[in-house]
Amino acid sequence: MRILICDDDSSIIQSLSQIVTTYFNNKKITCPEIVTFNNGESLLSDKGAKDIVFLDVEMPGFDGIYVGNKLKQQNESVIIFIVTSYIEYLDAAMRFHVFRYLSKPIDKQRLFQNLDDALELYYSTNKEIAIETKNGVTTVSTNDIVYVEANGRKIIVHTLTTDFNSTQTLQFWINHLPVSMFFQSHRSYIINLDKVTSFDHELIYLCDGQFNAYLTRRKFAEFKKVYLQFMESKR
Missing domain, CATH: 2.40.50.1020 (LytTr DNA-binding domain)
Incomplete structure (x- = not known):
């Protein structure tokens, strides 16, 4: 499994990385590879597996909605979290079946619950x-x-x-x-x-x-x- 985080705010990348790492440590599960990007272009050019992706919406160049649509076209099973402060993007995100829509700042307990659901979906889909x-x-x-x-x-x-x-x-x-x-x-x-x-x-x-x-x-x-x-x- 590979987890990708894409945000132009380095503090959000650091926070998400720490929360995801803590989640797997608490579960006593080896933490998957976490790969970070500060723009959509570099994420889309990445050649590795994209299993769970955290996407900011407002970024320079390709925004998160565009990147999410491209990822779903490449692999309909990819699990996408939209992470943003702007609720007005919810409808656009739902059109490509985003898995969850998370508001900034990140609520750790809510993210833990959503990761439970994401892993259940991932393992059933990839069995x-x-x-x-x-x-x-x-x-x-x-x-x-x-x-x-x-x-x-x-x-x-x-x-x-x-x-x-x-x-x-x-x-x-x-x-x-x-x-x-x-x-x-x-x-x-x-x-x-x-x-x-x-x-x-x-x-x-x-x-x-x-x-x-x-x-x-x-x-x-x-x-x-x-x-x-x-x-x-x-x-």
Whole structure:
């Protein structure tokens, strides 16, 4: 994991770095690499992983809204905190699904609580799972799985790039996929909530309509509640 902090105010960078380091020390977890930047251009030019990013809004050159949008285009799973004194940027930040909106000066306890949520999301999104097929085993990130389908005796794992005929049972996938991200919408379908574009009483549309899965009518209300809670957890 890599944590990036971008702010043109060196005192904010120092404060955030200290709070994040204290958080991991208190949890008795090895603190990840923390990389700091004083402008958006240098952050975007960084070639390393960008897992959790703290962004100031008002900076010389590229502002935090522009940088946040670019980061989401590069990796939709990046977890972005907007850190600013200006509440008027909230709507713009929400458009690219910012994870949290933090006000300056930083409230340490609130940040600790938000980091709990961020790590839970990070580990569920970046969990890897082995798909067993007749031809061998392939390991993928759970976030790359769009949905799992039982089609007769076949269990098909649909990913963003490839479909796998899994020798594992549907029950295996129900038991092993993160419950915070996946929902069994029908006896034959398990869908990734993060890939949902829209849904009605019969179908769930995923990845801008590239895929769809059945939604049992009796599960519509439950699914709607779970999906809205999932989306709220990303704000």
